[in-house]
Amino acid sequence: MILNSIILQTATRILIALLLLLSIWLMIRGHNLPGGGFIGGLVGACACALYTISYGVKKAREALRLEPRIMIGLGLTLAFLSGLISLFLGDPFLTGQWIKIYIFGTLVKIGSPMFFDIGVYFVVIGVTLAMIFALEELEFDYQPSSEADK
Amino acid sequence: MNDATNHLLSGWLVLLPILIPFATSGFIFLFRKQLSGKGLQLQQQIGVFASGAHLVVSLLLLQQVIAHDMLNVQSSNWPVPFGISFVADGLSSLMVVIVSVMALAVNIYSLSDIDKLRQHFAFQPVYLLLIAALSGAFLTGDLFNLYVWFEILLISSFVLLSLGNTRAQLRGAVNYVLINLIASSLFLAATGLIYGYTGALNMADIAVQLSTLPQGIVTVIAVLFLVAFGMKAALFPLFFWLPPAYPAPPIAISAIFAGLLTKVGVYALIRVFTLFFVYDVSFTHTILLWLSGFTIIVGVLSAIVQDDIRKIVSFHLIAQVGYMVAGLAFYTDLGLRATIFYFIEDIVIMTNLFLITGLIARYGGSFKLSKLGNLYRDKPYLAIFFAISAFSLGGIPPLSGFWAKFMIIQASFAGGNILFTLVLLFGAFITLYSMARIWQHAFLKTSENKTLSLEEGNLTQSKRNFYIPVVALTALTLLISFWPQPFYTLSKQVSSQLLSPQNYIEHMFSEQNTASPFKVKESKGEGH
Numbered sequence: 001m002i003l004n005s006i007i008l009q010t011a012t013r014i015l016i017a018l019l020l021l022l023s024i025w026l027m028i029r030g031h032n033l034p035g036g037g038f039i040g041g042l043v044g045a046c047a048c049a050l051y052t053i054s055y056g057v058k059k060a061r062e063a064l065r066l067e068p069r070i071m072i073g074l075g076l077t078l079a080f081l082s083g084l085i086s087l088f089l090g091d092p093f094l095t096g097q098w099i100k101i102y103i104f105g106t107l108v109k110i111g112s113p114m115f116f117d118i119g120v121y122f123v124v125i126g127v128t129l130a131m132i133f134a135l136e137e138l139e140f141d142y143q144p145s146s147e148a149d150k
Numbered sequence: 151m152n153d154a155t156n157h158l159l160s161g162w163l164v165l166l167p168i169l170i171p172f173a174t175s176g177f178i179f180l181f182r183k184q185l186s187g188k189g190l191q192l193q194q195q196i197g198v199f200a201s202g203a204h205l206v207v208s209l210l211l212l213q214q215v216i217a218h219d220m221l222n223v224q225s226s227n228w229p230v231p232f233g234i235s236f237v238a239d240g241l242s243s244l245m246v247v248i249v250s251v252m253a254l255a256v257n258i259y260s261l262s263d264i265d266k267l268r269q270h271f272a273f274q275p276v277y278l279l280l281i282a283a284l285s286g287a288f289l290t291g292d293l294f295n296l297y298v299w300f301e302i303l304l305i306s307s308f309v310l311l312s313l314g315n316t317r318a319q320l321r322g323a324v325n326y327v328l329i330n331l332i333a334s335s336l337f338l339a340a341t342g343l344i345y346g347y348t349g350a351l352n353m354a355d356i357a358v359q360l361s362t363l364p365q366g367i368v369t370v371i372a373v374l375f376l377v378a379f380g381m382k383a384a385l386f387p388l389f390f391w392l393p394p395a396y397p398a399p400p401i402a403i404s405a406i407f408a409g410l411l412t413k414v415g416v417y418a419l420i421r422v423f424t425l426f427f428v429y430d431v432s433f434t435h436t437i438l439l440w441l442s443g444f445t446i447i448v449g450v451l452s453a454i455v456q457d458d459i460r461k462i463v464s465f466h467l468i469a470q471v472g473y474m475v476a477g478l479a480f481y482t483d484l485g486l487r488a489t490i491f492y493f494i495e496d497i498v499i500m501t502n503l504f505l506i507t508g509l510i511a512r513y514g515g516s517f518k519l520s521k522l523g524n525l526y527r528d529k530p531y532l533a534i535f536f537a538i539s540a541f542s543l544g545g546i547p548p549l550s551g552f553w554a555k556f557m558i559i560q561a562s563f564a565g566g567n568i569l570f571t572l573v574l575l576f577g578a579f580i581t582l583y584s585m586a587r588i589w590q591h592a593f594l595k596t597s598e599n600k601t602l603s604l605e606e607g608n609l610t611q612s613k614r615n616f617y618i619p620v621v622a623l624t625a626l627t628l629l630i631s632f633w634p635q636p637f638y639t640l641s642k643q644v645s646s647q648l649l650s651p652q653n654y655i656e657h658m659f660s661e662q663n664t665a666s667p668f669k670v671k672e673s674k675g676e677g678h
Contacts, residue, residue: 069179069272070179070180072176072179073176073177073178073179073180073275074180075176076172076173076175076176076177076179077173077176077177077180079176080169080172080173080176086227087162090155090158091158091227092158092161092162092165092223092224092225092226092227093161093162093165093169093223093225093226094225094226095225095226095227096226
């Protein structure tokens with residue numbers, strides 16, 4: 001289903017950038033303040049959903065480059081690896097590990113919980129988009145299974 | 151090795167049964183691109199390998215738990231009442247071993263049983279996620295975390311149930327999801343009540359705090375948990391979602407559901423009714439006893455009027471849950487021992503019966519008793535495998551089901567409960583009749599239908615994959631039948647652990663667990 005509306009398409013081009021930025025900001029903010037990978041992922045998925053509605057699934061898949069399923073896999077793997085780091089430092093699973101670096105004189109803390117959040121972010125976007133794409137594509141692919149009346 | 155290192159290593163061992171399937175599931179999601187041919191095969195090989203690794207670590211865990219009584223780990227290194235604990239006591243680690251054996255067997259079976267289309271739609275990753283969720287539910291020591299694992303379990307089982315979109319599947323799946331969502335909300339509400347009254351979510355902490363609450367409130371919460379877990383376990387009034395749901399998907403998926411999913415509900419019942427709600431036993435456990443009695447009677451009576459083998463076995467599955475809960479309801483050492491032993495042997499038999507049912511249908515071309523026949527003449531080995539599992543389920547003496555039923559009936563006699571003993575015997579008798587009915591119709595009866603060969607279906611892989619798990623599980627049944635001693639000893643150890651929740655609580659609140667993470671860091675610094 002494509003809404004062929006120029007107004008929507010033009011607005012989408014501006015909104016999608018803003019929404020994606022917002023989603024990343026929410027994700028990074030989430031360590032100490034309201035936000036986090038889950039909410040950020042939902043906002044990111046909103047951005048992609050908006051694009052899907054205005055340009056259609058085919059173009060959305062092209063723009064996304066990664067298939068939603070791959071995103072789920074990547075996210076799960078990243079979240080798992082972030083928990084695994086503590087194995088090599090002698091702590092239980094998921095213990096937060098931090099390094100401090102200075103970028104232009106500003107203290108920046110980078111830690112394993114951040115990578116966990118990024119993983120969650122990808123999983124949420126992946127799952128949401130997989131569902132949205134499936135619903136959008138349904139009318140073209142649907143064929144009742146021959147097993148149905150067994 | 152010093153003490154701290156030991157503690158750390160055992161902690162990772164507790165988590166491995168969850169992490170291995172979970173990580174593999176995430177990893178093989180990545181093989182989406184080349185799913186035709188090689189990619190799919192690689193996905194399957196990695197999946198089976200992960201199930202094997204899961205079995206190895208579970209066995210290691212069980213061995214460690216038998217040696218050390220109890221292991222635990224604080225994820226993220228938060229001290230005890232605050233962080234999420236994972237605890238492997240006797241019951242948890244035993245359940246995880248059972249899960250891993252069934253998971254491996256069914257995974258091998260699924261290689262041939264699950265058609266290509268379903269394999270394409272991420273069967274293998276979701277299956278592994280289900281295994282991770284099962285292990286998580288058994289190993290967690292935190293009530294809210296248990297809820298989270300139940301949800302993961304629900305989501306992955308829902309995907310497996312509806313994968314393929316046939317009409318029967320969707321009909322069953324809607325029932326299944328609806329009833330499970332209601333059960334989950336009740337579970338969440340009860341957890342919320344506990345948290346509101348005590349401020350505790352760690353199971354050991356809850357057990358301590360509940361003793362200070364007024365008895366009335368505790369009983370209300372207990373009944374809420376009873377309803378929530380009773381739905382999941384398919385206990386008497388709320389079992390109607392199970393018979394349409396379980397037979398609907400391909401048989402490999404039915405088998406893993408039948409073996410393990412309702413048992414999570416029973417496990418949760420055992421956990422909360424031996425750890426939390428032990429103050430008003432005469433009330434709560436009497437309800438359990440009534441429910442289990444009705445579950446047995448209704449389960450077996452419904453089974454004898456069915457025509458579809460899958461439905462017959464599903465109703466017996468419900469009845470068997472009644473037997474397990476009966477042991478818990480007695481709340482004696484004998485009773486719990488019987489329940490644990492029942493767990494071990496029944497999960498093997500149930501899974502195996504479903505797998506064999508799948509083979510019967512592949513040879514006979516149908517699941518319906520009225521259409522089957524000739525199988526004893528044409529497939530004598532299959533008949534033997536079926537007979538061993540079926541008559542074990544009915545409780546024929548040398549087989550494992552006999553020992554389990556014997557223990558339950560012994561516990562019932564010891565409690566002086568004659569009427570209930572009669573119910574147990576009645577259930578066993580009808581079960582035997584119903585198994586004999588399958589035997590008569592599917593195997594002995596001569597019919598005009600030709601027995602098909604396995605190659606006629608569109609098999610993706612060799613038929614060896616069907617027989618390896620069936621033979622292995624039958625061998626396991628025979629092992630439990632003729633050498634029940636080690637399993638009995640294990641059940642005894644587990645039940646005595648369950649009956650002394652004080653040890654569980656003391657272990658969780660030991661110095662090592664409640665120390666603040668900062669102190670742990672310091673002491674490690676000195677060691678270096």
